[in-house]
Amino acid sequence: MADIIEFPGERAGSLEQRLLVAQEAQLHVVVGRxxxxxxxxxxxxxxxxxxxxxxxxxxxxxxxxxxxxxPLDDVHQVSVDADPDCFPNRALRARGHWPPTVPDRPELGSVRSAIETAARSSPLVTLFRELENPDSCVIGTLVDLDDDRVGMRLITPEAVWETDTTSYDLDDITRVECGGGYEEALHLAVELLPSAPGPSGHTVPT
Structure with a gap:
């Protein structure tokens, strides 16, 4: 991967600037945390x-x-491939997965807004608390959210809804995901259950 060395602007070379340049030019990146x-x-x-x-x-x-x-504060390395025609980009174009899909009305000022964006974009949201549980995550649908906590109705690895709402401190959440193949498989499987709720109207990366 060819790393971009120089950027224009006052914050040239900063990690955030690398991310912004990669976004604008649709360049392939590797982000370390x-x-x-x-x-x-x-x-x-x-x-x-x-x-x-x-x-x-x-x-x-x-x-x-x-x-x-x-979180931007957790990003410590951004490697950018300066070639817009690098192998991953060409493979995505050839498969009809270009350009990269933007989530629904992204607002990314805080963990709360990141979760809200994920919930708008996909029926299931995955939360990671890697400092407490580095090898696990929870997946479910958003029930309630404020500035301190998030309430989720979780789905089990067997694609069955849990009955109760489970709450988590926002300060503990280090990563949020949605729209992936595993979440899609869980959602499709749980929708086959007679009592399953049916959130819909979401987009997924293509």
Whole structure:
């Protein structure tokens, strides 16, 4: 991957500037984060807010696998491929997955607005609390949200809705995802249950 070395502007070379340039030019990026043992995120930047960044995440088969939202403060490395015709971009174009899809009305000033954007964009939202539980996440539909906590109706790995609402502190959330293949599979499977609610009207990365 050819890293962009210089950028115009007052904040030339900053991580945020790299993200903005990558977004504008639709360049392939690898984003590393400060959270210990966290995975790098490969894909394309589609929105940069005051507090969070949204990316279309690529699978290891170079297909879109939903949106990932992470705090800008957690980003410590941004590697940008300066070639707009690099292999991942050409593969996406050849498969009809271009340009990268932007989530529904992205607002990324805070973890709350990132969750709201995810909930507008996909019926299921995935929350990560990597500092507390680095190897797990929770998936469900948004029930309530304020400046301190988020309430979710969770879905089990067997694609069954849990009965009660589970709440989480927003301060503990380090990553938000939605629209990926696993979330789609859970949603399709749970919709086959007689008692399943049916959120609809969402877009997914294509």
């Amino acid at each position: 400060t959270i210990p043992e966290s995975d790098d995120i490969l894909g394309h930047v589609v929105a940069v807010g005051d507090g969070w960044v949204a990316m279309v995440r690529l699978s290891d088969r170079l297909s879109p696998d939903g949106w990932t939202f992470v």
